[in-house]
Amino acid sequence: xxxxxxxxxxxxxxxxxxxxxxxxxxxxxxxxxxxxxxxxxxxxxxxxxxxxxxxxxxxxxxxxxxxxxxxxxxxxxxxxxxxxxxxxxxxxxxxxxxxxxxxxxxxxxxxxxxxxxxxxxxxxxxxxxxxxxxxxxxxxxxxxxxxxxxxxxxxxxxxxxxxxxxxxxxxxxxxxxxxxxxxxxxxxxxxxxxxxxxxxxxxxxxxxxxxxxxxxxxxxxxxxxxxxxxxxxxxxxxxxxxxxxxxxxxxxxxxxxxxxxxxxxxxxxxxxxxxxxxxxxxxxxxxxxxxxxx
Numbered sequence: 001x002x003x004x005x006x007x008x009x010x011x012x013x014x015x016x017x018x019x020x021x022x023x024x025x026x027x028x029x030x031x032x033x034x035x036x037x038x039x040x041x042x043x044x045x046x047x048x049x050x051x052x053x054x055x056x057x058x059x060x061x062x063x064x065x066x067x068x069x070x071x072x073x074x075x076x077x078x079x080x081x082x083x084x085x086x087x088x089x090x091x092x093x094x095x096x097x098x099x100x101x102x103x104x105x106x107x108x109x110x111x112x113x114x115x116x117x118x119x120x121x122x123x124x125x126x127x128x129x130x131x132x133x134x135x136x137x138x139x140x141x142x143x144x145x146x147x148x149x150x151x152x153x154x155x156x157x158x159x160x161x162x163x164x165x166x167x168x169x170x171x172x173x174x175x176x177x178x179x180x181x182x183x184x185x186x187x188x189x190x191x192x193x194x195x196x197x198x199x200x201x202x203x204x205x206x207x208x209x210x211x212x213x214x215x216x217x218x219x220x221x222x223x224x225x226x227x228x229x230x231x232x233x234x235x236x237x238x239x240x241x242x243x244x245x246x247x248x249x250x251x252x253x254x255x256x257x258x259x260x261x262x263x264x265x266x267x268x269x270x271x272x273x274x275x276x277x278x279x280x281x282x283x284x285x286x287x288x289x290x291x292x293x294x
Contacts, residue, residue: 008075009086009097011061013053013245020177020247022051039175048180050202050250056215056242057102059115059205059251064089066113066253090114102242103209116254118208121218126233128192138233140191140198146228147199152183160189164200164220164227177222178202199231202250203239214238221248
């Protein structure tokens with residue numbers, strides 16, 4: 001946390017700059033963020049890899065920032081003043097940072113950018129409507145057989161490929177661990193609705209409240225024992241309290257649109273790379289990449 005108080009609502013975790021982190025570095029002297037602490041490569045090598053060490057509250061704040069038009073401005077820590085940036089929009093957060101407060105947050109009726117509900121996430125990963133029949137698969141590659149754990153773009157043209165830990169081996173080793181968004185861009189590695197990396201890479205928060213105290217996650221990650229099982233449609237998981245942050249947890253956002261006959265409730269999905277949190281001269285900028293579903 002910035003001792004000067006310019007990092008508000010806990011949106012930065014210093015572990016982002018650790019070995020398994022997304023390599024976002026906070027420069028205390030200038031109050032800026034960049035990739036200067038990266039162990040190797042260029043900024044371009046890191047910018048499109050998923051953010052991690054983010055809580056459910058961080059994900060909701062990012063959705064609000066998109067909902068509000070990606071405005072620039074300084075977070076003050078006063079929810080009333082910050083409503084047009086992160087504290088209101090798709091989710092009325094109003095300064096909420098604790099588990100109890102975040103568990104009762106619901107999507108607003110006029111939300112435009114959202115954390116997917118569990119049903120929305122599931123449908124995009126495992127379902128395809130062929131016009132008459134709704135088909136479901138066990139894995140988010142349109143297959144009932146587990147995809148191959150291997151580096152992108154992958155070689156398994158039957159069941160697809162994914163970034164998950166298998167038999168004590170990373171699919172993508174140090175220093176990156178996580179693949180760039182869309183790296184498995186050839187069929188059958190994408191989902192039936194053409195979303196990328198819904199199996200492996202990072203666990204992704206959804207809106208579900210599970211067992212009263214937890215927010216749901218789905219999809220498995222780059223670093224879990226038995227992660228081939230975690231990719232399965234039957235594996236319903238919660239990572240923990242909505243304030244939890246870890247190296248294998250990130251999130252995906254979706255843009256709300258009018259549903260059509262052959263598409264899910266949401267039509268544009270993006271894994272949040274949150275490629276660069278820039279706080280320059282008191283101005284907050286969150287960069288993102290969206291991956292088109294159709």
